[in-house]
Amino acid sequence: MERYSRQVLFDGIGEEGQRRLRESRALVVGCGALGSAQAEMLARAGIGRLRIVDRDFVEESNLQRQTMFTERDARERVPKAVAAGRRVAEINSDVECETEVADVSQSNVERLIEGCDVVLDGTDNFATRFLLNDACVKHGVAWVYGAAVGSYGVTMTVRPRVTPCLRCVFAEVPAAASAPTCDTAGVIMPIISVVAAVQVAESLKLLAGRAESLHGGLLQFDVWRNEWRRIAIKERAPDCATCVLGRFETLEAESGDMTTVLCGRDAVQVSPRRASRIDLEALAGRLRAAGEVKVNPYLVRLRAGEYELTVFEDARAIVRGTDDVGLARSLYARYVGT
Amino acid sequence: MQIRLNGETKEVADGTTLQRLVEQLSLAPDRLAVELNCEVIRRTDWPRVTLFEGDRVEIVHFVGGG
Numbered sequence: 001m002e003r004y005s006r007q008v009l010f011d012g013i014g015e016e017g018q019r020r021l022r023e024s025r026a027l028v029v030g031c032g033a034l035g036s037a038q039a040e041m042l043a044r045a046g047i048g049r050l051r052i053v054d055r056d057f058v059e060e061s062n063l064q065r066q067t068m069f070t071e072r073d074a075r076e077r078v079p080k081a082v083a084a085g086r087r088v089a090e091i092n093s094d095v096e097c098e099t100e101v102a103d104v105s106q107s108n109v110e111r112l113i114e115g116c117d118v119v120l121d122g123t124d125n126f127a128t129r130f131l132l133n134d135a136c137v138k139h140g141v142a143w144v145y146g147a148a149v150g151s152y153g154v155t156m157t158v159r160p161r162v163t164p165c166l167r168c169v170f171a172e173v174p175a176a177a178s179a180p181t182c183d184t185a186g187v188i189m190p191i192i193s194v195v196a197a198v199q200v201a202e203s204l205k206l207l208a209g210r211a212e213s214l215h216g217g218l219l220q221f222d223v224w225r226n227e228w229r230r231i232a233i234k235e236r237a238p239d240c241a242t243c244v245l246g247r248f249e250t251l252e253a254e255s256g257d258m259t260t261v262l263c264g265r266d267a268v269q270v271s272p273r274r275a276s277r278i279d280l281e282a283l284a285g286r287l288r289a290a291g292e293v294k295v296n297p298y299l300v301r302l303r304a305g306e307y308e309l310t311v312f313e314d315a316r317a318i319v320r321g322t323d324d325v326g327l328a329r330s331l332y333a334r335y336v337g338t
Numbered sequence: 339m340q341i342r343l344n345g346e347t348k349e350v351a352d353g354t355t356l357q358r359l360v361e362q363l364s365l366a367p368d369r370l371a372v373e374l375n376c377e378v379i380r381r382t383d384w385p386r387v388t389l390f391e392g393d394r395v396e397i398v399h400f401v402g403g404g
Contacts, residue, residue, distance in 0.1 A: 034404040124404045149403035170400055171381060174368045182403035218371055220398045229344065231373040231396050237380060337402055 004046050017208030018046060024207045025049035027116040029104055029132060031080045032056070033187065034146055035122025036068035037196030038203075042095075042120075043088045045204060049096040050088060053112055054080040054122075055103040055326045065189035103326035104128055106251050109135040118203045119143035122196075124182065125333035127250075127258065127272075130173045133158065133166040134248040142206050146199040150185050151224030153195035156233070157202045157214050161243055168237040169218065173250075176272035176315045176338045177283055183304075183334040184286040190223045258338065260325045263318065268328035271316040272338060278315050283336070290335055302335060311336055339391040356384040359395065369400040 008018050026047050028035045031054040039052055058066075058073040058080055066080075073083040085099035102108060104123070113119055113135050121144060123129055129145060136143040137160040145166055146155040158165045198219060205213045217230040241247045261269045284295040291304035302309045307321035309331060317336060319328040332338060340347050343359075350359060356379060360367055372379050373396040379387055389395070 030404060032404055122404055124402065126400070126402045129402075147401045147404050149401045152399070152401060154398060154401060169371050169378070170368070172368050174366070174400070174402075178366060179369060179402050185403075187403055218398050227344070229396060229398075231371060231378065231398050232376060233371075233378055235378075333402075 007045060012210055012213060013204065013208050017204075017210070020209055021046050021204070021207050022048045024117045025051065025115055026203060026207070027051045027053070027113055027119045028084075028122050029112070029119060029128070030054055030122035030124060031066075031068065031084045032062065032122060032124055033065040033182075033189070033192040034148065034196045034199070035080075035120070036066045036084065037192060038120045038122055038200055039084055039088060040067060040091060041196070041200040042203070043092045043097075045200075046092065047095060047207070049098070051098045051100070051112070051116065052081050052084050052088075053100045053102055053104060054084070055101065055330050056080050058083055065187065065192050103329055104131065106131060110139065110251070113139060113141050116141055118206050120199050120203060121145045121147070125338040126174050126179075127176075127333075127338040129166060131250045134242055134250045136160060137165050137243045138246075138248050138251065144199045144202050146195045148191045148195050149180055149182055149187055151188055151191050152220070152222045153191045154218065154220045155195050155198050155202075156218045157206075157216075159206075159211070159214075161236075163214075163216070164233050164236045165240060165243040167242040168240045169233060171237070171241070175276040175278075177276075177278040177311065177336045179337050180286055181334055181337045183290050184337075186289065188223070191221065194221050194223060258329055258332070260328060262323055262325070266323055267318055267320045268323060268325055269316065269318050270328050270332040271314075276315055277313055278311070280311070280313055283311060287335060304331075304335065307331055309335055339389075341389055341392065342394045344396055350389060354389050356387045356389065356395070359389065360384065360397075363397075365397070365399070371398045371400065372396070373398075 057077045058069045060074045068084040068087045079101040081099040081101045088097045140160045142159045217232045259271045284300045287293045287302045294301045300311045311317045
């Protein structure tokens, strides 16, 4: 296996680790910037089977940091999962790559993680991460949280019922429309590379049977402010709703993160389940970076390319320019934040 | 008194609780993990935990992008 010779030479992997990698299946959830980097590293490392799921299509503004995609993919608006699948086949034809163009929700998440040895977080919103946490803890699948905005990123590895889960650390899903996103605050590729690299290293340790080498904490990096720190997170929360009490509220149909309603031609209403009053002026301030913004005491309206998002004080939004529910949810996550 | 916040010295009033510190920093509490002297403190305990001279506080932000 000349192809993997340098990796096999490395003590942490070895022949045995390489064999285990070839027999493993990983799921990359969300194939944007983090997901692109994860999929490429896993394919090059010789993972046996790779499942990639994403709800979006490639746009020109992705190319600065999303390494799976080309100008041609953006011109042709190829779904990201499809473009990533093609690229993986070019990188390593031994990898069995399954791709799915889908919005990950409570209706499909358990099917998507089935048969996977590790799940890598490449999503762009809080709500899907809590959904992944619930599904992975319920089915005992390890997953690696990772996220980045601006020059800052954070990552944590969850081994269900062995290490703390996401809800042990953050008991509540943060309210919608409360945080900056990559589409409002920007993001640079170096922080993506750092976070994805740690996520993949953790996955390789898990798959190669070297869990003792996991970092065991919550790592944060800021490649612009030059800060690197780790909080050791050893103990699971004694009252964790998910990994101790076994309540998986995001998996229940009635309590999914969002409701969506088609409203006429070319418009979808997106409403977060956890209703909250939002600060429209603050949201308008963040959105000005993303397009033309109008604000009045009742709503904020953003024009971004061919879409128009109207966000109301109760965090509900009408997305005009599409009747695709998945796309509407995606635009909401990108601009308003969930 | 002085504490160490994310590796830097910070002056805070005597009797400051973790809750007060987070409020003073204008941080959104639902997106933070707070560690005091190498131990993670749950959000529900922040109002009850008072800081002392030389305490080491680490605050990690949970972000959503990707």
